[in-house]
Amino acid sequence: MPESNQQILDGATRALRESQFRRSIGNRSHQMKRGHFFKKLGRAALWTAGVLVGASIVGGILSGIGFWGVMISAGLIGGGIWASMKFPKMKMPTPESIIQSDLKSLAGKTEIWLENQRPALPAPAIQIVNGIGAQLDMLSPQLQKLKEGDGAAYEVRKLMGEHLPELINGYKAIPVPMRSKTTDSGKSPDEQLIGGLSLIEKEISGVTQQIAKGDIDNLSIRGRYLELKYEQSAEAE
Numbered sequence: 001m002p003e004s005n006q007q008i009l010d011g012a013t014r015a016l017r018e019s020q021f022r023r024s025i026g027n028r029s030h031q032m033k034r035g036h037f038f039k040k041l042g043r044a045a046l047w048t049a050g051v052l053v054g055a056s057i058v059g060g061i062l063s064g065i066g067f068w069g070v071m072i073s074a075g076l077i078g079g080g081i082w083a084s085m086k087f088p089k090m091k092m093p094t095p096e097s098i099i100q101s102d103l104k105s106l107a108g109k110t111e112i113w114l115e116n117q118r119p120a121l122p123a124p125a126i127q128i129v130n131g132i133g134a135q136l137d138m139l140s141p142q143l144q145k146l147k148e149g150d151g152a153a154y155e156v157r158k159l160m161g162e163h164l165p166e167l168i169n170g171y172k173a174i175p176v177p178m179r180s181k182t183t184d185s186g187k188s189p190d191e192q193l194i195g196g197l198s199l200i201e202k203e204i205s206g207v208t209q210q211i212a213k214g215d216i217d218n219l220s221i222r223g224r225y226l227e228l229k230y231e232q233s234a235e236a237e
Helices: 005-022 027-062 066-086 095-100 103-120 123-143 151-172 189-212 232-236
Strands: none
Touching: 027 066, 027 103, 027 123, 095 103, 095 151, 103 123, 103 151, 123 151, 123 189, 151 189
16 A cells, blocks of 8 residues: 555654764764774775785686686675674763773763764753764863863763763653653753753853863862752652
């Protein structure tokens, strides 16, 4: 049976939504994913070259490899390219790996982690997440002014690898039907998430400005967003 207009519209909407989630929220994550892709492409090229060289050597010894030799070589090349581009999968950052990462890759890993959270977030929160990606791009060059072991670096890692995941994971733990319902605090979990993400976006902007001004010794991450509680236990029951 031909698809109804509604089915076509639903399919187009899903495709658009999936395309949106495939897009990077910042240049740092895009560069990391592009670098991973080119590494796989390089392995595919090396494999192809190796098969061609091997086929040439065998052909020289046997005065040709014949039809089946060509077919086997083509199969090896095709299979090698497929395997090289399929594996290994890019290792997805976790809050634990983010908080332990070096300052050079901190922003990019945080962006990739955030990109993977978007399907579970409401539309207004996704817009803020995209804004956080832009803020992380601006923060990344400033992080090079910090030393790996100093207190300022620890504060930034804690913001990315602890406070931000805590906010989003707390929201995701709430059953979907309850996320839009107003709680005793007067706000719904959706509203609390949006407010918390907005505060974190401003916090990242403030950290960027503080480091740019050279005020590294006085850098501290304020915990205002930690006041946003989700009362998960009460809502989950």
